[in-house]
Amino acid sequence: MADSDAPAAPREPPSGDASPATPSEKPADGTIDYGALYDEIKDKPCKVVQINQRLEGFNGGTFRTRAALIERELEPVYKAQTLAEVHDELDAAGRRLKQLGVFTGVHLLAHEEPVDDPSACTVELALEETNWFKLRAATYVQGGESTFEMGAGLRNATGRAEALDANMEYGMENSHTVSVSYHQPRLAGAPLLLEVRGAQLFRNNQKASSFTEQLRGIVLGLKSMSGVHGLEYELGWRRLLDPSRTASRAVMTQMGDYLKSSLRYTATLDRRVPGAGGAAASLGGEGWALRSTTEVAGLLPPGGAGAGGASGELRFVRQGVDLQANLPMDEQGAVVFSLGLSAGLLLPWGDGALSRPTCIADRFFLGGPGTLRGFKFKGIGPMDQRRPAAGAAPPAEDTAEGGAPARRDALGGDAYTSVFASLMFQLPHPALQLLRVHGHAFVNGGNVIQLAGTGRSARALVGELGSSFRWSCGLGLVLPTPMGRFEANYCVVMAAQETDRVKRGLQLGFAASSFL
């Protein structure tokens, strides 16, 4: 194949990659070392004179994507001057076309035509589109409840690689969301994704905190294509109600209508290697990941005297940080040490803001299999006594054991920290290894305190954060499912406060980590 002296050279068909055209040489042993050849000539001048496009619609239908869009992504290829640059530019162009999210196959092949000009080459581009209509049904865990989602979407209907989706999500605790969204990847050629979403959310927190939340609003977002940065603006109308009329006084004063106008910035650094790390696979792989979320609410529209009573405009700054690190103890990843740290702070701003409690729907809650094992869902933190049922005497302080349980509302807090350190190990039985069930021994700690409206000094509050830290330890089995990690843990609570809702014995639940 390689034994002619003519300038024409054999081609290698790659997939999704560019292949260099090389002049043939005849080494001694009859095989051609393409790598060495490439290194030799990669700095020679070479430019792309033509890109031939072979475009295929879905299942042989018409090709919808606009030519202008493809041209825009291919433009930098023409600027390459040397062979190495052509290679890099073709790689980048292929990546950009894939980021549009509308092609199932992107193939680029560079070859030596026109033959008479050794410094020119031609590129063959083959694109295959996805279907324009998409139906989706999925289940996942969010905010501690299992949710079933159904969605239908139009992908690339007008040819600009946009996506229009309508989703409905139903949660197990009577929460549901209806949303309509529009996505535009690679907005005007920049590596940005534009998202506009209108949603109506109804969330039922009756069991833990005796209130329901209804949020209607629009979200405008700009995210980077790599997923590292995201900026969102949300304008919504939040209504908190208590249909059961059993809310505690602290929750009752929170009911009303609020305007939520907030700007949220999320930065994610994910250095985990998925697929590596054996038992760490359920946590995303070996390595570390860091996410920081900053939200400032109450900027626009300006004015709005509100905030005298319950209703008004929400004004706060909220910062959350999540860190996770997975470290395999040996090469096969049979034993993995994992550490997760989270912290968050919610501070209201404005006149006299710190003298009033923050809105309960913005606060942090801890407790449950995903956040603090050994405690019930939203089981730790400030609590308030609920209104007793009509006709019943108010319950005594310590009726947690025997008789009716003390009915308290979880109020959440403005500052929280949580630590989760676990040693995960694979189980010796091959059937369990096939199911990817593994065991873990863990230590989980956390605390959540209230800041605004307490009238205490910062020093006292920080002291309280440390002194009332809750700890639990235990061991259990973990089964990774598409909906998150399903854990069956036996926990021992080592430090808890009187008002905490402790889950004794075996605790089952889904632990959806903040990164998954």
Add this chain to the structure above:
Amino acid sequence: MAARPDVTTLYKWPEAWGLPSLSPACIQAEAYLRLAGADFCVEVCSTASSSPTGQLPCLERGSFLLPADSDEFASSTALIAYAKKHIRDLDAPLSLGQRADLLAFSTLVETRLNAATTISCWGESRGFSEYKKAAYGNRLPFPLSHLIPWSRQREVLRRLGPAHEDPDKVYQGAIQVLDALADRLRSSGSAFFFGAAASSLDALLAGHLLFYRSSSAAAPVLADKVQSQPVLCEYLDRLLGRHFALPAPARSAVEGAAPSWSEAARGQKKAPPPKVEPSAAELTFRRHSMYWMAGAGAAIVAYLLMSGRYIKFVPMLEQALEGDDDEGDEEDDGDE
């Protein structure tokens, strides 16, 4: 936390136009409580959803909360019924004949005046904008100050149903009722409807009549009718003067401070319980637990050492022996 104090609290819309509340239903509820001489405090809510039941007026008495009803007038009727049963029944001293009249007039008020007031506030564009300004004016930030009244208006008009189509007939019906009431008051000549003592009908009337007389959201035809009947005006002045002279205390004044977190909510630990000396049984139990733990620990150590999987003594000793062989002495066969 101590049991809730037995305070009666009325949740209502804020004051406007010189009236105790901008909503006629809240005026009715407050009027009944004042006429009954009840001890209560008020809590002003800027939107209906800020009230504990999501509807205004709302009554809270100690730990009892009156359930919400479908609309404001139904809520105030339920509130008056509750107050009659548990606070004081103003209609108790009425004779049977008077009770029949009470039922007739109350029904007239509830059917005709309720409809007229509702249409005037919510159906008329001028009435609605005046009502909106008084109710939500500068208390809500911009998009909500339009969105919330608009959604409420849709709800109210939907419940009103076909009456909304023919406001003329509704106003005429209301005017007939007002005329009848004026005639009845003039002929009886007494301070209140059924004599010198107030009854629940006076509370119901107070709501509507005060609203028609003073509110800028009332339809002019109704306002004019009330003002043109001096007997009605005197009746209202008498009511205001005797019973609405002093404003009701706000809830925060009664409770002493803004609702605060309990000690447990703030995470403050209670004083630890006094130390109790362990009993003999407990000491024995602890000792036995220690023995078990020691036994378990010893078993683990023995397994580690003797099973030969982790620490191989025989090869170790063999190596040591080989090392010492040069010296020619034999060591023990290192058995444990």
